[in-house]
Structures are given as structure tokens and as C-alpha cells.
Amino acid sequence: MSNRILAFVESKDGKFKNSAFEVVSEAKKISGELGCEFEVLTIGSGIDAEAENLGSYGASKVLVVDLNDLNSKSKFPGTQYSHSAFAKVVAETASQKGANIILISGTGLGKEIAPRVAIKTDSAFCQDCVALHIDGGNIIATKPVYAGKSMIDMKFNGDKILITLRPNVFKPVKSGDAKAAIEKVDVGSLNLTDKDFSSAVKEVVVSSEKLDVAEADIIVSGGRGLRGPENFHLVETLAGVLGAATGASRAVVDAGWRGHGEQVGQTGKTVSPSLYIAVGISGAIQHLAGMSSSKTIVAINKDKDAPIFQIADYGMVGDAFEIVPALTDEFKKVLGS
Amino acid sequence: MKIIVGVSLVPDSTTKVKIGADKKSIDEAGVSYILNPYDEFAVEEALQLKEKNGGEVIAISYGTDKAKEAIKKAFQMGAEKGVLIKSATADFDTYTAAKNLADYIKGQSPDLVLFGKTSIDFDGLSVPAMVAEMIEYPCINVVVKLDINGNEITAEREIEGGKEIVVSNLPAVIGTQKGINNPRYPNLKSIMASKSKPVEEVTPTYNGNKYEVTEMKLPPAKSAGKIFTNGAADVPELVKLLREEAKVI
Numbered sequence: 001m002s003n004r005i006l007a008f009v010e011s012k013d014g015k016f017k018n019s020a021f022e023v024v025s026e027a028k029k030i031s032g033e034l035g036c037e038f039e040v041l042t043i044g045s046g047i048d049a050e051a052e053n054l055g056s057y058g059a060s061k062v063l064v065v066d067l068n069d070l071n072s073k074s075k076f077p078g079t080q081y082s083h084s085a086f087a088k089v090v091a092e093t094a095s096q097k098g099a100n101i102i103l104i105s106g107t108g109l110g111k112e113i114a115p116r117v118a119i120k121t122d123s124a125f126c127q128d129c130v131a132l133h134i135d136g137g138n139i140i141a142t143k144p145v146y147a148g149k150s151m152i153d154m155k156f157n158g159d160k161i162l163i164t165l166r167p168n169v170f171k172p173v174k175s176g177d178a179k180a181a182i183e184k185v186d187v188g189s190l191n192l193t194d195k196d197f198s199s200a201v202k203e204v205v206v207s208s209e210k211l212d213v214a215e216a217d218i219i220v221s222g223g224r225g226l227r228g229p230e231n232f233h234l235v236e237t238l239a240g241v242l243g244a245a246t247g248a249s250r251a252v253v254d255a256g257w258r259g260h261g262e263q264v265g266q267t268g269k270t271v272s273p274s275l276y277i278a279v280g281i282s283g284a285i286q287h288l289a290g291m292s293s294s295k296t297i298v299a300i301n302k303d304k305d306a307p308i309f310q311i312a313d314y315g316m317v318g319d320a321f322e323i324v325p326a327l328t329d330e331f332k333k334v335l336g337s
Numbered sequence: 338m339k340i341i342v343g344v345s346l347v348p349d350s351t352t353k354v355k356i357g358a359d360k361k362s363i364d365e366a367g368v369s370y371i372l373n374p375y376d377e378f379a380v381e382e383a384l385q386l387k388e389k390n391g392g393e394v395i396a397i398s399y400g401t402d403k404a405k406e407a408i409k410k411a412f413q414m415g416a417e418k419g420v421l422i423k424s425a426t427a428d429f430d431t432y433t434a435a436k437n438l439a440d441y442i443k444g445q446s447p448d449l450v451l452f453g454k455t456s457i458d459f460d461g462l463s464v465p466a467m468v469a470e471m472i473e474y475p476c477i478n479v480v481v482k483l484d485i486n487g488n489e490i491t492a493e494r495e496i497e498g499g500k501e502i503v504v505s506n507l508p509a510v511i512g513t514q515k516g517i518n519n520p521r522y523p524n525l526k527s528i529m530a531s532k533s534k535p536v537e538e539v540t541p542t543y544n545g546n547k548y549e550v551t552e553m554k555l556p557p558a559k560s561a562g563k564i565f566t567n568g569a570a571d572v573p574e575l576v577k578l579l580r581e582e583a584k585v586i
Contacts, residue, residue, distance in 0.1 A: 076504050084475065108496045112478060115463035118432070119470035124547035125432065127461040140551065145459050149354040150363065153552045157545075198475030199505035204496070212498035218585070242586070260515050261495060266350045266457055267374050267515065275585040286350040292556065296583040298575070304566070311559050313583065314575055318568035326569035330576045331586070 003159075005031050005038035006099035008090050009054075010107050014046045017215075019105035021057050021172035023165050026132065027103050028058030028175070033134045034101075040180070041093050043067050043086060048182050055180035057172060062180045063097075065089050069187040079200040083109070087116035088196040093185065094121055101139070106164035108214070114164045124156035126163045130293075139163075147266035147289035167215070168272045211245035213264055218275045221247030221264055221291070225280020225301060225320050229257035234324040235279055241331045247271070247291075249281045265290035280320045283308030300324065338392030340383040341442055342416065343452040343464065344376045345398055346407040350457055354555070361550045362427070370403065372410040375453025377520040378513035382483060383451050384415045385518065392448070393417045397441060399434045401427050405536050412531035413523035419536040431461045432547040438464070439471035440542040447508060454479045454512040465512035475505040478512030 007027035009020035024040055031038040040054055043065040051062040070089065071079045090113065094102050102117060104110040106128055118125035130151070131142035141154045141163050213219050220242065222235040232246075239246045248258040250265050264271055266286035276294035281287060283299070283306055291297070292311050299312035300320050309315045316323050348354075348368045355364040372380075383394045395418040396411035398404040408419035422437045442450055450469075455462040462478065469476030481500070482493040488507040493500045495514055523531070563578070565571035580586045 087470075108479075111462050112466070115431075115461075115466035116470050116476075118463075119435075119467050125461075125463065126548070127431075127463055144556075145553075146348065146352070146354045146363070147350070147457065147460065148556060149352075150356065151554050151556060152361075152550045153554075154548045155551045156548045158547070195473065199477055199490075199503050199509075201501045202504050203502040204499060205493075205502065206499040210498070214497045261498075263515075270460075275579070275583075284351070285353060289350075292559075296579070296585045297562075298579070304564075309562070309564060311562075312564075313559075313562045314578060315562055315564040316568075316571060316575065317564060317566045322569050323572065326572040327576070330572050334576055334580065335586070 003034050003036040003101055004097065004099045005036060005101045005103060006041055006090070006094045006097060007038060007103045008041045008105070008110070010105050010109050011042050011044040011047050011050065014044060014050060016050055016054070017105070017107060017167075018172065019107050019165070019167040020054070022167065022170040023103055023105040024054050024057040024059050025173040026165060026170045028173070030132060030134070030139070034137070039063060039097060039099070041065070041090065043070060043089060051182055052179040055178040056174050056176055058175045059180040061183055063093060063183050063185050065185045065187060073187065073192045074197040074200055075194045076197060076200040076202070078202055079197070080202065080204060082197050082200040083112050084116060084198050085192065085196045087113040087120060088192055089190055090117045091120035092190045096189070100160050102162040104162070104164045106166045110164050114162060118162045121160055121162065123160040123162040124158055126154050128166050129163045130166050130169045132163065144270070144293070147270060147286065148293055149289050166272065168217070207261065213245045213247045213262060213271050214269050216245030217273050218242050218244035219247045219264070219271060219273045220244050220277045220279065221249065221281060222252065222279045223249035223281030224251050225282070226252070231321070232257065234320065238277070238324055238328045238331070241328055241335065249287050250284070278308050278312070279324055281308055282306040283311070338386060338390045338449065339395070339445065339447040340386060340392060340449045340451060341395045341397055341445060341447040342376070342379050342383045342411060343398070343438055343450070343468070344380065344396050344407040344411050345373045345456045346370045346400065346404050347373045347456050347458040350374070356553050356555060361553050363553070370406060372407045373453050373456045375455060375457070375513060375515070376407070377453070378515065378517050379451035379453050380411045380414050380416060381518045381520040382513055384521070386449065386485070395420060395445070397422065397438065399437045399541070400424055408536050409531060412534045413528050414521055415527055417534070419534060420539055421536050422539045422541055424541055430546050430548050431459065431463050431467065433543060433545065435464050435467035435471065436543040437541045439468045441539055442468065443472045449508060450474065450510040452510070452512050454514045465510050469510035474508050474510050476510040476512070477503045477505055479514045480511050481514050481516040483511060483517065
């Protein structure tokens with residue numbers, strides 16, 4: 001059968017996340033290599049003008065589902081959105097459009113709905129892909145396993161395939177100023193039932209104004225070398241100057257110095273920022289697993305034999321209490337802030 | 338309350354991964370295995386719900402004989418029953434695991450199914466939602482707080498930069514995240530009691546694979562970095578390199 005790609009991209013408050021541009025660009029690239037059509041799907045309110053702009057990343061058509069219309073079908077009052085309903089929208093649209101390859105941005109939301117879509121569409125599934133290529137007409141997806149300590153290449157059986165793409169890994173490629181055509185999807189055509197709203201998000205609580213490590217381009221992380229939670233302001237001040245997220249090692253999270261939401265590593269979050277600054281983190285193997293795919297790693301530690309230096313691009317052997325404030329001041333100077 | 342908890346056996350998180358001779362899986366020599374850390378939260382949550390509401394906790398796993406170790410850990414914590422859906426090989430994908438678990442769970446009609454949010458080996462964050470789809474239960478994953486009142490569920494799940502408050506109804510599938518509870522340590526009495534609990538073996542219903550691993554490889558090795566040893570005096574040079582060489586600032 002001939003291929004057809006559907007790319008589902010996440011929008012929030014009428015804007016696309018960067019991951020949306022990455023997924024559209026990758027869909028454009030893969031559709032070119034497979035010689036097939038691709039369409040983009042999104043769910044949102046007041047998103048049309050933004051959706052047209054996906055044309056500059058190669059999308060010729062964007063299918064838009066109105067979030068308010070979708071929520072009006074929910075059995076739970078006050079629904080903000082529903083993962084199960086989103087999954088139905090993606091699966092139903094893929095089916096109606098005859099798409100056999102579905103790409104989804106691997107955001108928290110994307111990773112949540114993707115397994116549901118895989119079952120609804122009976123697709124072979126790769127969650128958290130970091131590279132895609134075509135080999136003899138077949139899609140091969142590369143996925144990190146064991147928290148990035150190794151990678152597997154996956155070949156899919158059958159022609160229905162669903163892949164989520166890890167954010168921050170694929171390159172968004174602008175290909176011009178073309179506007180994508182918008183096609184409004186009538187929610188009534190999606191065959192939704194009460195079962196498709198079996199769970200619903202009633203409220204979203206933003207824990208702080210701080211950036212989340214999973215989304216940040218720069219992360220400053222602290223570990224045991226900071227000696228106590230009262231010294232984390234060093235990390236926070238440096239992160240503030242760089243517009244970075246703050247992260248933490250498992251040891252300091254387990255000790256209760258920082259919340260689990262900041263934990264980087266195998267039982268925390270796996271991150272791929274362009275710059276990762278590790279302060280007072282010795283580099284236990286499970287921490288290295290979660291951050292070793294960062295593009296540039298700076299380690300600050302007084303122990304010259306700390307394992308973190310083995311994967312650091314730049315290492316500062318010395319006292320964090322002396323180096324971090326100096327680094328903060330220097331960044332302030334060069335960044336003019 | 339009939340609660341089923343899915344458990345899996347995974348390499349210890351400190352394992353150094355070596356590629357096996359088949360170049361498609363890890364070399365298992367010297368690897369120590371543990372109950373998937375996120376599954377410990379699921380077992381603990383199941384036990385707390387049983388202690389509050391009555392009922393039973395059944396630990397199930399899909400895997401080879403070795404997966405019994407995960408069930409035995411759940412026994413030590415306090416699960417009553419254990420079921421191994423016994424695979425002949427360790428070569429299976431997420432769909433295969435979910436399908437076999439779902440086929441067994443469906444026949445049991447539990448009130449609640451608990452899993453860890455993901456297993457730390459393949460980290461697909463998929464099995465809870467896949468099983469839920471297959472048995473047509475609602476699913477809430479990455480849950481850090483769970484309230485069940487009658488058949489109404491209110492859960493907090495962790496998302497980027499915050500939390501979602503999610504509502505649903507029993508029966509349901511829940512995936513647990515660190516923070517939901519503090520898993521108990523087995524005491525001597527429960528360890529002794531666990532020894533007499535048998536693991537029921539069940540034949541898999543599905544033996545297909547949706548994908549094949551064509552190659553496993555290690556991430557590219559990093560070349561040695563530049564190491565500075567003069568403390569704060571080296572800071573200007575480091576910042577210069579981050580701007581001009583690494584171009585990340």
C-alpha cells in the first residue's frame with residue numbers, strides 16, 4: 001500500500017511548542033524520502049493563524065480540531081482536555097485520512113496519548129525516538145534504552161507505524177514563508193462516545209514560574225557537593241542569569257533538598273539540553289544516563305576523579321562555592337544582564 | 338477491592354550496559370536485577386488501598402521464569418497472589434507484553450489495575466495506557482496522588498512544570514510516579530510468609546512482535562573534555578569557550 005503520514009503537534013494557549021516545528025520538519029523530510037503525502041493535525045482554540053505558519057516548515061495542510069467543541073462532548077463538567085479524547089481524535093483522523101504512519105511530538109502530552117493511539121490504530125509503536133531513517137523503503141527508528149546507556153534500532157512489522165519524537169533532538173527546518181491551508185475538522189465526524197472521555201483533566205496547576213528541566217535549553221543542576229539545601233541559591237542564581245531550568249541529582253532529591261520534578265537521571269527525567277552545568281554532582285551512573293545526551297556538558301566538582309569529568313566537555317576542578325558565583329558574575333558581564 | 342499490580346524485573350539502575358553477542362540485546366553477565374522502582378510505588382499503593390478498603394492484591398508479570406523474582410518481591414511487601422504469564426524468550430516488545438497482560442486482566446475484572454508509570458529499561462511510558470485501551474478501562478499515568486471515593490477517582494499527575502488534576506471512575510488503570518507514597522521495606526514476618534506463596538503460571542495468548550530490534554549499540558563515546566584546575570581564575574576562559582567554541586551561550 002502507499003504511505004501517508006499524519007503528524008500530530010501539541011499547542012498550548014494558542015501557541016505551538018518548539019517540538020511542533022521539529023515534528024513538522026521531520027514529517028516533511030520523511031515524506032520526501034518515502035515519496036508520500038503528509039498532513040498535520042492539531043487540537044486548540046484560536047490556533048488557526050499560528051497553524052497557517054506551520055507552512056513555513058513545509059506543511060501544506062493543517063487539520064484543526066476546536067478544543068472547545070471537543071470538550072463539549074465530555075461527560076465530566078469543566079473538562080480542560082482529555083487524553084483519551086485526544087487519542088480518539090488522532091486515531092479517527094488517521095483512519096479517515098488513510099494515514100498509516102503517525103508522528104507525534106514526544107511532549108508529556110504526546111507521550112501520554114501515543115500508546116492509546118497505537119492500540120486504537122493497531123500500529124507498531126516506538127516511544128521517544130531520537131533518529132529516523134529510511135532503509136530499503138522501511139522506516140528504522142532509533143530509541144534510547146536503559147536511560148540512554150544504549151540505543152536500539154527498530155524495524156516495524158506491518159505498515160501501520162506510530163512514532164513519538166523526543167523534543168529538542170530533531171532540527172526544525174524553515175523552508176520558506178508559505179502559509180498552510182487550514183481544514184477545520186467537524187468534531188461531530190469523529191464518532192466520539194462517553195468512553196472516549198473516560199478520564200478528563202479538570203485543572204492544571206503550574207507549580208512555579210520556573211522552567212521545567214524536560215523543556216529547558218539550558219539546565220544548571222546541583223548535587224551533594226552543595227552541602228545543604230540552603231546553598232541551592234547558587235544554582236538558582238546562575239540559572240536565573242542564563243534563563244535556565246534548575247535540576248538536581250537523585251541524592252539531593254532523596255535527601256529532601258529538592259522536589260522530584262527537578263530530578264535528572266534514570267529514575268528522574270532524561271534531558272537533552274544544549275548546555276548542562278553540573279554543580280557538585282559526582283556523576284553516579286544513573287545520573288549520567290539521564291543527562292549524557294546533553295550537547296555541551298560543564299562539570300564543576302572538587303574531586304578531580306569524579307566520574308562526571310569523563311563525559312564533561314569542560315571541567316572545572318575546584319570549590320563550587322568559589323567557582324559558581326564567579327561564573328554567575330562572568331555570565332552577567334558578557335550577557336549584559 | 339480486587340487490585341491487580343503489574344510488576345517487572347529490570348536491570349539495576351546502576352548497571353553498566355554491555356552489548357551482547359547478538360548485538361540486539363545487553364550482555365546479561367554480571368547484571369543484577371531488581372523490581373522496577375516505579376512498580377514498588379504501585380505495589381505500595383495497592384497494599385494501602387487494600388488495608389483501607391479490604392480485598393486482595395494480585396501481582397502479575399509477563400516474562401521469562403526470571404520475572405518471578407519481581408512477583409516474589411511483591412509477595413514480600415504483602416501481595417497475596419502472584420501470576421506469571423510465562424514467555425519462552427525475553428525477546429518481546431511492549432505491545433506483546435501489554436496484550437498478554439490485558440488478556441489475563443480482562444478475565445479477572447479487577448476494580449483497579451496499578452502499574453509503575455514506566456519500566457526503567459525500555460522506558461516506553463506505554464504499558465499502563467496500552468493495557469487500559471485493550472481492556473477498555475480509563476487510564477491515568479504518572480500519578481503522584483490518588484484519591485478514590487466510591488467509584489470516583491481524583492488523581493494528580495505530574496506534567497512539565499506542574500500538575501494536572503484528573504477525574505475518572507473505577508474500574509481504572511493507574512500508573513504510579515515517585516512521590517505517591519514511600520514503599521515499605523519487607524519485614525522478616527512478611528519475607529517468611531512470602532516463601533509459601535506459589536506463583537501461578539499462565540500460558541501467553543499472543544506471541545507476535547510488532548517490531549524487531551535490528552541492532553543495539555552504545556551511544557557514541559565522548560572525546561576527552563578540557564579540564565581547568567585554577568578555580569575561579571579560569572572562569573573567563575570557560576565562558577569564552579562556551580560562547581565561541583561550543584556556541585551554546
